Amino acid sequence: MLATVLGALNQGFLKTLQLFGVTLLGAIPLGLIISFGSMTRFRPLRWLTRTVVWIVRGTPLMLQLIIIYYVPGQIMDSSPWPMGENGRFLASAIAFIFNYACYFSEIFRGGIEGVPRGQREAGQVLGMTRSQIFFRVELMQMVKRIMPPISNEIITLVKDTSLARIIAYEELIKAGYDFLKGSHGYSGLLWPLFFTGVYYLLFSGLLTILFNRTERRLDYFKV
Amino acid sequence: MAILEVQELSKRFGDVEVLRKINCSLEAGEALSIIGSSGSGKTTLLRCLNFLETPDAGRVLVRGETVFDAAEPKKPSEAALRRRRLHFGLVFQSFNLFPQYTALENVRLAGLLLAKERPDFREKRKEILTELNERAMFLLTDMGLADRAGHYPHQLSGGQQQRVAIARALALEPDILCFDEPTSALDPELTGEVLRVIRSLAEQRTTMIIVTHEMAFARDVADRAIFMDGGRVVEEGPARELIDHPQEERTRQFLSRYGALS
Numbered sequence: 346m347l348a349t350v351l352g353a354l355n356q357g358f359l360k361t362l363q364l365f366g367v368t369l370l371g372a373i374p375l376g377l378i379i380s381f382g383s384m385t386r387f388r389p390l391r392w393l394t395r396t397v398v399w400i401v402r403g404t405p406l407m408l409q410l411i412i413i414y415y416v417p418g419q420i421m422d423s424s425p426w427p428m429g430e431n432g433r434f435l436a437s438a439i440a441f442i443f444n445y446a447c448y449f450s451e452i453f454r455g456g457i458e459g460v461p462r463g464q465r466e467a468g469q470v471l472g473m474t475r476s477q478i479f480f481r482v483e484l485m486q487m488v489k490r491i492m493p494p495i496s497n498e499i500i501t502l503v504k505d506t507s508l509a510r511i512i513a514y515e516e517l518i519k520a521g522y523d524f525l526k527g528s529h530g531y532s533g534l535l536w537p538l539f540f541t542g543v544y545y546l547l548f549s550g551l552l553t554i555l556f557n558r559t560e561r562r563l564d565y566f567k568v
Numbered sequence: 569m570a571i572l573e574v575q576e577l578s579k580r581f582g583d584v585e586v587l588r589k590i591n592c593s594l595e596a597g598e599a600l601s602i603i604g605s606s607g608s609g610k611t612t613l614l615r616c617l618n619f620l621e622t623p624d625a626g627r628v629l630v631r632g633e634t635v636f637d638a639a640e641p642k643k644p645s646e647a648a649l650r651r652r653r654l655h656f657g658l659v660f661q662s663f664n665l666f667p668q669y670t671a672l673e674n675v676r677l678a679g680l681l682l683a684k685e686r687p688d689f690r691e692k693r694k695e696i697l698t699e700l701n702e703r704a705m706f707l708l709t710d711m712g713l714a715d716r717a718g719h720y721p722h723q724l725s726g727g728q729q730q731r732v733a734i735a736r737a738l739a740l741e742p743d744i745l746c747f748d749e750p751t752s753a754l755d756p757e758l759t760g761e762v763l764r765v766i767r768s769l770a771e772q773r774t775t776m777i778i779v780t781h782e783m784a785f786a787r788d789v790a791d792r793a794i795f796m797d798g799g800r801v802v803e804e805g806p807a808r809e810l811i812d813h814p815q816e817e818r819t820r821q822f823l824s825r826y827g828a829l830s
C-alpha cells in the first residue's frame with residue numbers, strides 16, 4: 346500500500362513541480378515587461394497596464410483558472426484547449442504565469458523606483474551611459490531590494506499550485522485526495538492527503554534555505 | 569581666457585523662474601563660492617552646468633568652446649553629451665556613493681568604463697588596470713583614506729563618504745569641480761575633515777565652484793564669491809570683500825542673518 350501511495354504522490358508532486366517551474370520561467374520575464382508598462386511615460390499604456398494588474402491582483406487566482414479553462418469553450422463551439430491533462434496543464438500554466446507576472450511586476454516596479462535618483466545622477470555626472478548606469482549601478486541595488494518580497498511570492502507559489510486542482514489538474518493534493526475518494530483500489534484513506542503536507546513543507550523549506558543564502562550573499566552592502 | 573563662461577543662463581520649472589539670465593565666469597585655478605538663501609537657484613545652477621537639467625536659454629562655454637547652447641536646434645548625441653559632461657565634476661550634498669562598491673571601486677569605476685572603450689584596452693588591459701588602481705589609491709590617500717579603500721560606503725562615516733565622493737569626482741580630472749553644499753548632510757563634528765580637504769584642493773589651484781552655507785569657509789577658501797537671490801546674481805566680487813563688506817542691501821541682510829557681518 347505504502348509503495349502505491351508514495352508512487353501516486355510522487356507523480357502528483359512531479360506535476361506540481363512542473364507547474365511551479367513553468368510559472369517561474371514565464372512570470373519573471375513577463376513581470377519585468379509588465380513593470381515597464383506600468384512605469385511608461387505613455388499614459389494610455391500605463392493606465393491600461395495598471396488596470397489589468399489591479400484586476401488580476403484583486404480577484405482570486407481560482408476564479409481566473411476557471412475562466413481561462415471553461416469560458417473559451419462556452420463562447421466558441423468547442424474548447425480551444427487540448428483534450429485531457431495536456432489541456433489542463435496549459436490552461437493552468439497560462440493562468441499562473443499571468444497572475445504571478447502581475448504580482449512580480451509590482452515588486453519589480455518597487456525595486457526599480459526604490460533606487461534613489463541620486464544614484465543615476467552620480468553615474469551621469471561621471472560620464473556613464475544609460476546602460477552602464479543600469480547594469481553597473483542600479484541593477485544590484487534592485488536585486489537586493491526585491492529579493493525578500495520575491496522569495497515570499499515564490500514560496501506562496503509552491504502552495505498556490507494546488508489551486509490547479511479546481512480544473513482537475515492532477516497535482517499533489519489531487520493525488521492525495523483520490524485515495525479518500527477511491528482510486529488505485531483504495532478508498533477512505535485519509536493519511537495520504539495529510540502526507541502531501543510533508544512534500545510542501547520539505548520543498549518550501551528547501552527554497553527558504555536557498556533564498557536565505559542568496560540574501561546573505563547580498564549582505565555585504567546596504568541600500 | 570576664462571576656463572568657464574556662463575552667459576544669460578535661464579531655467580524655469582513650470583511658472584517659477586529659478587535662474588534668470590545668470591552670467592558668471594571662472595579663471596583656471598580659481599575657486600568661486602556661491603552663497604544665497606534657500607531656493608535662490610544655487611543647486612539648479614550647478615545641475616545645469618553638469619547637464620542634469622536643461623536650461624531654457626543661455627550658453628555655457630569651456631575654454632571658449634560652446635558646450636551648451638539653448639539656441640542649438642537639436643539635442644547633442646549621447647556620446648557628445650558624455651564628452652561635454654566630463655569637463656565638469658559634481659560632489660553632491662548627499663554623497664551618492666554606489667553602495668555595492670568599495671571606496672576604491674567607487675573611485676575607479678567611471679575611469680574603468682571609459683578605458684574599456686579604448687581600442688587598445690584588450691592589449692594593454694594589465695597596465696591600464698594597474699594605472700587606474702594606482703590613481704584611485706593615490707586619490708584616496710590624498711583624502712586621508714588609504715586605510716579605508718576596501719570599505720563599503722555603509723562602513724564609512726559621512727565625512728569619509730564625502731571624501732570618497734570627492735576622490736571619485738577628481739578621478740576623471742574634470743576642468744571644473746562643483747560642490748553642492750558638501751557638508752550640509754554631515755554632523756557638525758564631521759564638517760571639518762571635508763572642509764580641510766577642499767581647502768587643500770584650493771591650495772593646489774583646483775578650479776572649483778563651491779555652493780556653501782559655511783560663510784567663513786566661503787570667504788577664506790574662495791578667490792571670488794557670488795551672492796544669488798531669486799535666481800539672479802545680485803553681487804559678485806573677491807570673496808573676502810563680498811562677505812566682509814557687501815555693497816548690496818540684500819547681500820547685507822542675508823549675511824547678517826548668518827551672523828557673518830560684525
Ligand SMILES: Nc1ncnc2c1ncn2[C@@H]1O[C@H](COP(=O)(O)OP(=O)(O)OP(=O)(O)O)[C@@H](O)[C@H]1O
Nearest residue numbers: 581582584586604605606607608609610611612613
Ligand atoms: N525639479 C524641480 N521641479 C520644480 N521646482 C524645482 C525643481 N528643482 C528646484 N525647484 C525649485 O527651484 C527653486 C530653486 O531651487 P534650488 O534647489 O536651485 O535652490 P538652492 O539655492 O539650491 O536652495 P538650497 O539652499 O535650499 O539648497 C526652488 O524654488 C525650488 O523649489
Ligand SMILES: [Mg+2]
Nearest residue numbers: 610611612748
Ligand atoms: Mg541647494
